[in-house]
Each structure stands twice: as C-alpha cells, then as structure tokens.
Amino acid sequence: MTHPNAILVTAAMIGSIVLWATAGDILTASAMRQLGDLDVIRERSGIWGAAVAVVTNGRFGLGVVCLALSFFSLLFAFSHRDLSLIGPAATSLTFVTNALSARFFLHENVDHRRWTAAIFVCVGVALLAF
Amino acid sequence: MTFRRYLVLGVITITASCGDTFLSRGMKSLGPVSLAHPTALIHAIFSPWVASGIVLLIGFFASYLTALSWADLTYVLPASSLGYVIMTLLARFWLHEKVSPLRWLGVVFITAGVGFVTRGPSYTDHGSHTAPVRAEGLATVEPAIEEVRQ
Numbered sequence: 001m002t003h004p005n006a007i008l009v010t011a012a013m014i015g016s017i018v019l020w021a022t023a024g025d026i027l028t029a030s031a032m033r034q035l036g037d038l039d040v041i042r043e044r045s046g047i048w049g050a051a052v053a054v055v056t057n058g059r060f061g062l063g064v065v066c067l068a069l070s071f072f073s074l075l076f077a078f079s080h081r082d083l084s085l086i087g088p089a090a091t092s093l094t095f096v097t098n099a100l101s102a103r104f105f106l107h108e109n110v111d112h113r114r115w116t117a118a119i120f121v122c123v124g125v126a127l128l129a130f
Numbered sequence: 131m132t133f134r135r136y137l138v139l140g141v142i143t144i145t146a147s148c149g150d151t152f153l154s155r156g157m158k159s160l161g162p163v164s165l166a167h168p169t170a171l172i173h174a175i176f177s178p179w180v181a182s183g184i185v186l187l188i189g190f191f192a193s194y195l196t197a198l199s200w201a202d203l204t205y206v207l208p209a210s211s212l213g214y215v216i217m218t219l220l221a222r223f224w225l226h227e228k229v230s231p232l233r234w235l236g237v238v239f240i241t242a243g244v245g246f247v248t249r250g251p252s253y254t255d256h257g258s259h260t261a262p263v264r265a266e267g268l269a270t271v272e273p274a275i276e277e278v279r280q
Contacts, residue, residue, distance in 0.1 A: 130232035
C-alpha cells in the first residue's frame with residue numbers, strides 16, 4: 001500500500017508543475033494579447049521589430065520565467081517518480097487549469113464547446129500513458 | 131480564420147511533434163546520460179537529431195506566440211494538440227514502438243476535442259486590445275452598412 005505522505009508529495013510535485021505551467025501560459029497569452037496581431041507588427045517593423053516587441057514585454061518575460069520553473073519542477077519530479085505518471089497527469093491537468101484561468105484572468109469566452117474540447121483532450125492525453 | 135492562420139496552427143502541430151520525436155531519437159542513439167557527467171548533455175546538443183529537434187522547437191515557440199496574438203489560449207491549446215496524434219503515429223511507424231489500444235483511444239479523444247474547438251470562434255473580442263481583429267471585421271462590415279445607408 002502506498003504511504004499517504006508519498007501520495008501527498010506526488011500531488012505536490014504535479015501541482016507545482018501545473019501551477020507554473022498555467023501561470024506561464026496565461027502570462028504569455030496575456031502579453032501577446034497586449035501586443036496585438038504579430039503579423040501586423042511584422043509588416044510595420046519587420047521580423048526583428050516583432051521579435052524585439054515580444055522579448056521586451058514584461059509579461060512575456062515573467063511568463064518565460066514561470067515556464068522555466070515548470071520545466072525544472074518537471075525535471076525534479078522525473079527524478080523521483082515515473083515519467084508515465086508525471087507526464088500525462090501534469091499535461092492533462094494543465095488543459096483544465098488553463099481553461100479555468102483563461103476564463104477568469106484573460107476573460108476568454110470559454111463556452112461549452114471549448115470546455116468539451118479541453119476535457120476530451122485532457123482524457124485523451126491521460127490515455128496516451130497506457 | 132484565414133487559410134494562413136490555419137497554416138500557422140498546422141506548423142505548431144508539426145514542429146512540436148517532430149521536434150519532440152527528433153529529440154527522443156537523438157537521445158536514444160546517444161544512450162543514457164548520467165547526472166554525474168552533465169557535460170554529455172552539452173555534447174548531445176551538437177548531435178544532428180538533437181540539434182534539428184531544438185531548431186524545430188524554436189520554430190514551434192515562434193508560431194505558438196504568433197497564434198496567441200490573434201487567437202484565444204483556450205482555442206490554440208486544444209487546436210494544436212493534434213501534435214500528440216502525430217507523435218503517436220511517428221512513434222508507431224517510424225520509431226517502431228508498440229502502441230496499445232488505450233493509446234489509440236486517447237488519439238480518438240484528442241482528435242474529437244480538436245474537432246470541437248476548431249468549429250467555434252477563435253477569438254474573444256475585448257474592445258481596445260483587439261484592434262487588428264476588430265479592424266479586419268469592420269473592413270468587411272462597413273461597406274455593407276454604407277450600401278444600406280445609400
């Protein structure tokens with residue numbers, strides 16, 4: 001039987017990956033929304049102008065830091081638990097937390113169609129572990 | 131959604147799945163890397179498969195950011211998850227890995243999820259932040275309004 005502490009530690013590791021990944025995705029998406037259509041910026045200022053606009057955006061920088069923290073949490077979790085448990089659990093949960101966070105922080109219109117899509121992809125990714 | 135934007139979603143899907151598969155192929159050919167010898171990881175970066183994988187993943191991130199500038203996160207993430215399907219197909223037919231029936235069921239679920247989301251709108255209009263998209267929409271609607279006025 002698995003020790004309750006081991007379950008808690010696994011949950012904390014998965015939670016940390018999901019938390020940082022969601023924060024990273026939301027901040028990056030928010031930065032892109034703030035900048036506007038990158039195709040329009042590229043037409044106006046060229047590809048380097050578009051790259052500079054992205055890289056110098058504060059939210060984008062913060063988002064990349066969060067994504068890096070999520071990556072290191074993932075590496076840490078892989079060194080303690082099985083890839084087949086951590087990988088699908090973290091990826092599929094991130095689809096659901098992203099949908100919730102996009103609804104509340106980015107005010108996206110997450111209708112029943114998007115919820116269904118997020119849940120289908122979440123279940124699908126979890127099944128890829130077997 | 132224009133054809134060009136669907137093309138960007140396609141590029142996200144293909145670069146992500148091929149990038150991951152190339153990394154996996156490269157790392158498998160190099161053998162296990164011990165934490166006691168981290169310099170082996172630097173050596174791995176210069177192997178053709180790993181280097182190609184990194185280039186593809188840079189392409190993935192650039193096209194992912196482009197997509198987020200004109201589409202919602204809750205649209206881009208499920209729409210680009212077909213990459214998992216491509217990755218499973220590559221694992222089965224290129225890397226000759228065994229794919230269980232449950233994994234094929236997962237592929238069916240993901241494909242259905244992508245089908246759901248891509249049939250809906252790609253962007254939530256929030257007023258001032260959506261200037262390019264709104265301008266595109268107005269350019270289509272305004273001549274029609276003018277015609278009715280006349």
